[in-house]
Amino acid sequence: MVLNGGRGGGHHRLLVSGVAYELLRFAAMLALTLLGLIFITFLIGRVVPIDPVLAVVGDRASAETYARVREELGIDLPIHQQFWLYLGKVVQGDFGTSVITSQTVLHDLRQYFPATLELATAATLIGVLAGVPMGVIAATHRGRWIDHVTRIVGLVGYSMPVFWMGMVGLLVLYSWLDLVSGPGRLDIAYDGLVEPVTGLLTVDSALSGDWDVFRNALSHLVLPAGLLGYLTLAYISRMTRSFMLGQLNQEYILTARAKGVPERRVVWRHALGNIMVPLITVIALSYASLLEGAVLTETVFAWPGLGLYITRSLFNADMNAVLGGTLLIGAIFVCLNVFCDMLYRLLDPRART
Amino acid sequence: MSEPVLEIRNLRIAFPTLRGSLEVVRGLDLTLGRERLGIVGESGSGKSLTGRAIMGLVPPPGRVSVDRMSFMGEDISRLAPADFVRLRGRRISMVLQDPKFSLNPVMKVGRQIEETYHLHVGGGRRQAYARTLEVLAAVKIRDPEAVYHLYPHQLSGGMGQRVMIAMMLIPEPQLLIADEPTSALDVTIQLQVLAILEDLVRERGMSLIFISHDLGLVASFCDRVLIMYAGKVVESCLASELDRVQHPYARGLLSSVPRLGDDRPELPTLERDAEWAQ
Numbered sequence: 001m002v003l004n005g006g007r008g009g010g011h012h013r014l015l016v017s018g019v020a021y022e023l024l025r026f027a028a029m030l031a032l033t034l035l036g037l038i039f040i041t042f043l044i045g046r047v048v049p050i051d052p053v054l055a056v057v058g059d060r061a062s063a064e065t066y067a068r069v070r071e072e073l074g075i076d077l078p079i080h081q082q083f084w085l086y087l088g089k090v091v092q093g094d095f096g097t098s099v100i101t102s103q104t105v106l107h108d109l110r111q112y113f114p115a116t117l118e119l120a121t122a123a124t125l126i127g128v129l130a131g132v133p134m135g136v137i138a139a140t141h142r143g144r145w146i147d148h149v150t151r152i153v154g155l156v157g158y159s160m161p162v163f164w165m166g167m168v169g170l171l172v173l174y175s176w177l178d179l180v181s182g183p184g185r186l187d188i189a190y191d192g193l194v195e196p197v198t199g200l201l202t203v204d205s206a207l208s209g210d211w212d213v214f215r216n217a218l219s220h221l222v223l224p225a226g227l228l229g230y231l232t233l234a235y236i237s238r239m240t241r242s243f244m245l246g247q248l249n250q251e252y253i254l255t256a257r258a259k260g261v262p263e264r265r266v267v268w269r270h271a272l273g274n275i276m277v278p279l280i281t282v283i284a285l286s287y288a289s290l291l292e293g294a295v296l297t298e299t300v301f302a303w304p305g306l307g308l309y310i311t312r313s314l315f316n317a318d319m320n321a322v323l324g325g326t327l328l329i330g331a332i333f334v335c336l337n338v339f340c341d342m343l344y345r346l347l348d349p350r351a352r353t
Numbered sequence: 354m355s356e357p358v359l360e361i362r363n364l365r366i367a368f369p370t371l372r373g374s375l376e377v378v379r380g381l382d383l384t385l386g387r388e389r390l391g392i393v394g395e396s397g398s399g400k401s402l403t404g405r406a407i408m409g410l411v412p413p414p415g416r417v418s419v420d421r422m423s424f425m426g427e428d429i430s431r432l433a434p435a436d437f438v439r440l441r442g443r444r445i446s447m448v449l450q451d452p453k454f455s456l457n458p459v460m461k462v463g464r465q466i467e468e469t470y471h472l473h474v475g476g477g478r479r480q481a482y483a484r485t486l487e488v489l490a491a492v493k494i495r496d497p498e499a500v501y502h503l504y505p506h507q508l509s510g511g512m513g514q515r516v517m518i519a520m521m522l523i524p525e526p527q528l529l530i531a532d533e534p535t536s537a538l539d540v541t542i543q544l545q546v547l548a549i550l551e552d553l554v555r556e557r558g559m560s561l562i563f564i565s566h567d568l569g570l571v572a573s574f575c576d577r578v579l580i581m582y583a584g585k586v587v588e589s590c591l592a593s594e595l596d597r598v599q600h601p602y603a604r605g606l607l608s609s610v611p612r613l614g615d616d617r618p619e620l621p622t623l624e625r626d627a628e629w630a631q
Binding site for chain 2 (some may be wrong): 249250251252254255256257258259260261262263270273274276347348349350
């Protein structure tokens with residue numbers, strides 16, 4: 001009988017230990033997943049037909065240099081020993097040194113990841129804030145002109161190649177109309193003026209009250225973020241529409257109408273409240289894929305993000321950098337998943353039991 | 354009885370199909386006083402849609418036309434959707450079939466009842482809460498405070514339906530439409546829920562339209578019965594006189610009801626006549 005669990009103090013005690021248990025479970029899951037991830041990325045790094053020694057010393061190194069570096073890198077050791085060595089270093093935050101930047105990989109990631117984070121977050125915000133309402137309205141006006149308009153907007157969104165839209169955007173808005181700034185994250189004149197705190201230029205400049213820098217960073221951000229935001233919007237609005245259509249002919253919606261709930265509240269509270277779980281899944285997935293780094297967008301806009309970094313490292317056989325980047329992306333995926341799981345429980349009582 | 358609570362003349366509900374418009378309710382007349390009226394009919398006979406038409410809730414693309422529909426003397430046949438909202442819940446309300454689907458899964462049931470109260474009565478949080486507990490007690494929920502905080506999936510069918518009734522009755526509407534309110538429940542629970550419904554309807558002097566496919570239930574629960582077939586009322590009589598109905602469809606229905614102590618090897622099946630649907 002359900003009622004027994006719902007009474008007085010017992011209920012609260014149950015809830016508290018439940019939360020502690022959940023947190024523990026999440027922590028264990030996180031650790032295990034990350035361990036597996038490190039193992040797999042490590043294996044991939046060792047299996048690929050790239051000679052890490054050669055990548056360090058270059059084609060023209062002497063045999064002695066080659067042998068010395070080989071020993072330094074620990075390549076002679078059996079693979080399980082190599083793994084433990086690597087794991088030990090990773091745990092301490094040491095991902096090795098990047099061959100092409102000759103900085104530690106950690107340092108590089110700290111540089112490149114915030115750029116991606118800023119772009120992905122801005123794009124996702126645009127996609128969610130515009131896409132969810134669009135999807136809801138398309139669903140409630142199914143078959144009417146506004147539904148068709150959102151359909152076409154969505155279709156254009158995911159059928160136009162992003163690099164093409166990026167170049168057209170730059171040509172029109174930057175080159176001709178001069179409404180936004182061009183490639184890069186900042187004009188050179190503003191570079192290094194703001195102390196990096198989060199690494200997100202808009203946030204850092206706003207924090208330090210440096211509004212010139214803020215405006216400049218924003219005008220650089222607005223086009224790539226708008227573009228990726230548009231892609232996100234196209235996807236999220238279509239998904240929201242179909243989730244909403246699924247809910248709007250449910251019985252509880254009829255109940256809400258029958259008891260006199262105004263239509264706006266029926267839609268935005270009752271129906272929308274019931275699509276939160278799938279909606280969050282869709283948003284998180286699209287956010288995660290943006291965090292991987294949108295290589296094409298980053299290339300067109302010379303945006304120094306993770307996608308650009310990893311691609312360049314791959315082309316240069318910079319395995320430490322590739323492994324570090326892959327690990328970071330994996331960790332982001334796992335964390336986002338855990339976060340979503342917690343949100344589900346918060347938003348849908350059926351997911352709590 | 355001076356003025357009827359509800360009067361409907363020539364109600365027609367049609368749905369467009371690929372082969373032209375399909376009329377599902379075809380010229381229904383209904384006069385309802387302060388009474389309990391049962392509407393019986395098989396699936397697709399148009400009884401549920403009739404109930405929804407009274408609340409302006411026929412789903413699109415259905416089209417409703419009616420010569421006259423008045424509720425407490427007010428003409429509601431040409432009401433705009435926004436004006437129907439004023440009527441719904443406050444003056445006419447509806448209990449649906451299966452609480453498993455008809456309660457919002459992500460809202461605490463107490464909140465759902467409170468919502469109705471807020472919409473129609475207003476008042477502060479505390480007042481709404483107190484009133485919600487009262488009405489939960491009125492539908493014989495044993496521990497209203499605990500049930501207030503439960504979600505629909507944590508309720509049994511009978512409890513869910515009592516919550517539903519509480520939610521619909523809290524603003525004290527004048528007319529309640531119960532659309533198969535007990536069909537999804539176990540037989541023993543059915544009787545409990547019906548008893549609660551009967552008490553509340555009687556206490557508050559409400560009119561009731563009870564839609565069902567269960568002849569026996571309707572006969573014992575209602576004052577008067579309409580029998581619908583293919584979108585038309587084919588028979589209208591007092592519940593006590595149900596045994597003496599004339600229409601062959603109604604007769605056929607009655608003779609297919611199994612009775613204890615009957616010595617029949619086989620229940621007779623209903624032989625349909627195309628004429629009934631004319």
